Amino acid sequence: MYANDGFRELDRWECLALLATVSVGRIAAVLPVNFCLDRDGTVVVRTSVSSELASAIDGAVVAFEADEVAAAAHSGWSVVALGPATLVTDPVEHARLLRTGPRSWAPTSREVFVRIAQELVTGRRLVGGRTLYGVHFSS
Numbered sequence: 834m835y836a837n838d839g840f841r842e843l844d845r846w847e848c849l850a851l852l853a854t855v856s857v858g859r860i861a862a863v864l865p866v867n868f869c870l871d872r873d874g875t876v877v878v879r880t881s882v883s884s885e886l887a888s889a890i891d892g893a894v895v896a897f898e899a900d901e902v903a904a905a906a907h908s909g910w911s912v913v914a915l916g917p918a919t920l921v922t923d924p925v926e927h928a929r930l931l932r933t934g935p936r937s938w939a940p941t942s943r944e945v946f947v948r949i950a951q952e953l954v955t956g957r958r959l960v961g962g963r964t965l966y967g968v969h970f971s972s
Contacts, residue, residue, distance in 0.1 A: 843956035848912040849874055851901075851956065856935060858899030868899070869935040876914055876949040877921075877934050881941040890918040890947060897949050912956035914949060921946040 843851070849870065852858070858868045858876070864886060866878045876897050880886050895918045902909035921927050930946045937944060 841958055841960045843910070843912070843958055845954045847958075848914070848954045848956040851910050851912050851958075852876070852899055852914070855899050855901055858897055867935040867937055868897075871930075871934070871948070874951070876951065877930060878918075878947040878949065879930075879935045879937050879944055880947065882943040882945045883941075887920060887945050887947060891920045893918055894952075895949060897951075908959045910956060910958040912954065914951040914954045916950045916952040918947050918949045921948055 853870050856867060856869060857865055858878075859865055866880060866886070868876050868878045871877045878886075878897075894916060897914045897916075898911065900909060900911040921930060927946060931944075934946055
């Protein structure tokens with residue numbers, strides 16, 4: 834689909850490897866959230882227990898997106914994961930995620946974790962770079 838426009842489709846494992854390198858992604862509403870990939874490869878989002886996000890996506894199928902862009906080099910990548918989101922309600926699992934899960938940039942007194950089990954993971958990377966002011970950039 835993108836064979837001639839400088840983009841290369843990424844397979845699932847390349848997508849998961851890229852997701853493991855960043856800590857901020859977006860839920861379909863394009864809301865930045867802190868996240869991490871858990872040990873089973875699922876996306877775990879940390880948010881306030883009182884946030885509308887937690888109640889809105891619990892039990893819903895969501896699209897989650899993360900990317901990294903190097904604007905000056907005209908390079909980057911984007912990964913989208915699609916799957917059901919569920920609140921982590923098990924107290925032992927919640928305690929583990931407090932220690933090992935994503936760190937909140939705006940901590941609150943009561944936080945919850947939302948797990949997104951990816952049923953579909955797709956992505957693409959801008960390859961080849963471009964020349965800008967006589968300097969060649971590559972990805």
